[in-house]
Amino acid sequence: MSSNESDNDLVKASRETPAESGGISRRGFIGASVAGGASTVLPAVAFGTSNPRSDNRRPGSTPPSAEKMEREVGSSIPPAAVHTVRRAASDLMVQVLRDLEIEYVALNPGSSFEGLQESLINYGDRPNHMPEVISAMHEGAAVDMAHGYGRSEGKPMCALLQGTVGLQNASMAIYQAYHGHTPMIILAGNDENNFLKVHTGEDIAGLVRPYTKWDAQPETLEETLVALQEAYRQSITPPCAPTLVVLNSEIQKEEAGDLQVPRYSAPVVNGISKGQADAIAKSLLNADNPHISVGRLRSEDGIKSAVTLAELVGASVDSMATFGPMSFPQRHPLVGPGADKNYDYHLGLEIAAADLSITGPHLKAVTGRDAAGIGFGWKEDPNLRRRPTPKTLITEDAEASLPLIISAVEKRLTDSLRDSIAARMKVHKANNHSFRFSSLEKSIERKRPGWNGTPVSLARMYAELWPMIKDLDWCLASPSNFTGRHHRELWDHDKPYSYLGQYPAAALGYCLGASAGAALAAKDRDRIVINIQGDGDFNFMPGTIWSAVHHQLPMLTIMHNNRAWHMELMYVQYMAGVRGRGTDRAHIGTTFRNPYINYAKLAEGYGMKSEGPISGPVEMVAALQRGVDSVKRGEPYLIDVLTQPR
């Protein structure tokens, strides 16, 4: 038998049906497409189905063979010839990811995707590049990395997870990314022949289906390649969200033969109609004092379009750039109340506004995925509570709509209009300048109390850091709701990624992973990432420190070390007070005492340069400068700062 014939036979054997092989069935290809209601539903892939398989097949209960047992515990490796292929199926999967410009795949290794992992590190002229494998110490950290990257760049990276156990470890992070409307692709290996049956399942995507937008479980290599492309399309199409592809372990190891990577077609994102754009352009140009509110757009292109529109029509603007990513530059001269706060036309882009709002479909529109009827709630954004109710609400993507509005405005602009708009903009700029400077002066007055106090005040931490980073390209990746949000007033948020925003699902354990993901985005872009890191959050997945060192991420971690899960401490104190039982035991279960945790030593153990604990402001300032200098060189750094609680 020739080697080719031998290979073909082996490939054929690996593709036998369950009945033929007497083994466990390959999972059905389950593709739960987005349900109706969302205006941007993509054409369903032919192999998709909205329901988990209904047959009663279960993973087999046959005891593992001695050979399988030995392999699982690392005592033996599979016979070399078994999966010798000329063109590995998983190479094509990597090629799909490469074509989609996926930069990174974060993973915690498992026994269901060694085929793909081997391709990731060895395939192509420049192996382990686009995508590059990122070692994560926990599946939640892998997903948090993809989350931070996605919020920073507005496009997906991948997290590769091990079967049922990896998905469950990652589930909270996926939940958070879903609520963050963050694009990412989750890949979950599933090895139905694995002797650890608890790592497999008939429909493992069901574990996270209620909080992923789309998933698929392809049965063939061809379907797998299509599914990967569809996962990308679904993820970046509003409403953006994590998507999931379950990768059959055996398919990864198949011979691809002459199969080619299918052509990728980018999604068409719906915007408003031309008629609607004309009407909006007319309203903006007819107004004497138009105002535009800008929420979170999808990408830098959207921000550029919003700036173009505001400048074309001479509108004053309010921005959400200090609340999260992808909004209008905070210090643009048009940002502020403008000449007069009595606006006669108020347009909202991905945010509510008095007259008309264009807001893309919400994930609430993606229905039919909560088969168990869990009925997850949604977190109201406290920053949006006081927004007006729009007279007109158009549920279309604002970013996709902007080019049409700009075009309609340009067609209507006359010399006379241009002159009046230029005059209006001049007044806006002067008034906004005056408003912003007086606001800053007031803010700075509020930062002075406790300036020289020990432990360090959080206002001083943010204030001292700003002069050190203001001339750098920076990203604040950590949520600031527990640290006083001082950056909002003191720093300039002019980049799409200046601030990545709050915890989307208010779930801790996110900061380190998300900051590492943002630092992955920053790494080759001459950017640094600031992570002002709560101690409670840190202790969920501290191993990410090692990942940051291993991959040389430009991430400065400054501990907000108040030695507590502080909000909960206050909750327990309050409850003890209501019940009249005293607050002197409220620290039980809410604080880190006996012993205190030394984060600098912990970081040192993971190989990260670090210093602390520091409680004096003068010492902190010097440490901050050393930290900034370190990350500028691409070397992550941690400073343990003992701070005031809030």
Next chain:
Amino acid sequence: MSRHWKPFPTTLCVIGLSLLLSATVVDDAFGNDSTNAGDEQGIGKQLYYDHGCYACHGYNGIGKHNIANDVSGIMSSEEIYLTFLRARSELNPPLPSQKMPHYPESSLSNAKALQIYAYIKTFKDTPPEVDDASALKAILDSAQERESQELSDP
């Protein structure tokens, strides 16, 4: 005056007794001042810490709610302070809250409450003027420079 309020001389006696009996060690990881745990201020500091006052008011009276420098009207007299401490259980619903807890006398005696009061009264914050805080001055100067540049742009 709160019905829990005790005449001042009695309070002083209680404080004195406490001083004699107490030799606590301040469990304050952040403490780096010269306060001695055994003196009145040290006892007040310990109580301020044990009862979690620092959680909202900071270790030096500057925090989520500032109380240093006698800025709070609640601290204007012992009577007002005690009345405020004792009158909060019916004011707030029992929901998760970061509001000021209720302190009934059963959980915090008047004597201890006044030791905390005395400790809080020692909080003096003397922040620098903006011109003397280099970071704040740099932020203002930078903003001024940027805004002026933008205004001069055509």
